[in-house]
Amino acid sequence: MKVTRTYTIDDLMEGCKAGDRKMQEMLYKQTASKMLAVCMRYAKDRMEAEDVLQMGYIKIFQKVKEYRGEGSFEGWIRRIMVNTAIESYRKNLRSLSIVPIEDAYGQPSQGFDFSSLGMQDLLKVIQKLADGYRMVFNMYIIEGYSHKEIAETLGISEGASKSQLSRARAILQQEIIKMEGFGYATHTG
């Protein structure tokens, strides 16, 4: 419908502040696919991600009145979504699942063919990470949290945050090489 396009995201924000169900729906339609991509990075699978997405939007509609216009509205939405994802992780905190590190150093790594990697591929390897690694990796690299913030949010030490990040990187690199295994071989061979 064309009507949808005549609303800017700020119009929608005002509508949501007024509790207008139609505007809430439009805001959802306009932002949900981006937000699901965020949730997917933090979740183990799509089901978990959609659960988080749902919780996130409910929180957004409940809290939208508190939005004071600092930063973009979409940025605010994203922040709520990330917080919801982290919260959900902390709630279901599984018993420390630490992936054996030696896996990360098994194979030589000689670089990636970046262009061949799609977002979906990267998502797959991220989702394979142990929960703690995935949190730190997402928060630090994509969301741009500092190690201090991560440490406070997740209730770990800064050192732990740093070491988990480097392990996460190592595992991801290894996984990507595995995934690209065939292409990599033809390049070198």
Added chain:
Amino acid sequence: MQHIPDKEFDKLFKDKFADAEIEPSANLWANIEQQLEPKRKRTIPIYWMAAASVAIAITAMLVFQKTEKIRLRGGEATAVVVKPVVEQDPIATDVTTSTTLPVVNQVSKEDNVANSAVKAPVVKAQENTIPETNVKNIQEPVQPMYANNRLPIKQQDVKPLDVAPIKDVVYGDNQIVTAVADTEQTGVETSANENVTERKGIRNVGDLVNFVVEKVDKRDKKLVRFNTDDDDNSSIIGINIGFLKLNSKKHNK
């Protein structure tokens, strides 16, 4: 072992996810909507019911105007339709359209007047307007033009009914105007009902509908009638849309 520089590696991820979009399942919004605080339940239904009441009222008005016209055009014989009032009410006879033919209502028993306190003041008020000397001929002052000019048959129909009450009536002051009082009977009752409604206030949808219908529908059996109580429950107890009449006996007083 050659590692890709961390910065480059990080940037790869950051860029790839910067504008990433994944379409959520189609039913997800429905789930969210369901979990969102439901809109205050009362607001919408009340507006709805108010609108519905107005619609009912307008329909009722249209319907009545129509029947009126039909009656006027129709033969004289059809003009007077005397039918019993609500079953439990012994008062007697009532004309379908009492507003236009105030004359035709007659009492069969004089004690009705004595019993009903509500009617008493009205009766007295009417006393002044109708001299007692006229009592015997009470019918004439009450229904002169209609009876003589246009509805001769009606007069005949009515007279035999009146014989008894009129004779009895002559003796008591309060009862004298019985016949007159009862011509106004429907009117009195209506206003009595209105008072009741106002006293109770409009507490729920049922009351609202009753109130609106009462304002518009002056018949004994309302277009729609709800039974209401303090627990906010309304149940329909009476319907009268001409061809269809429904009255729950246990709710009739």
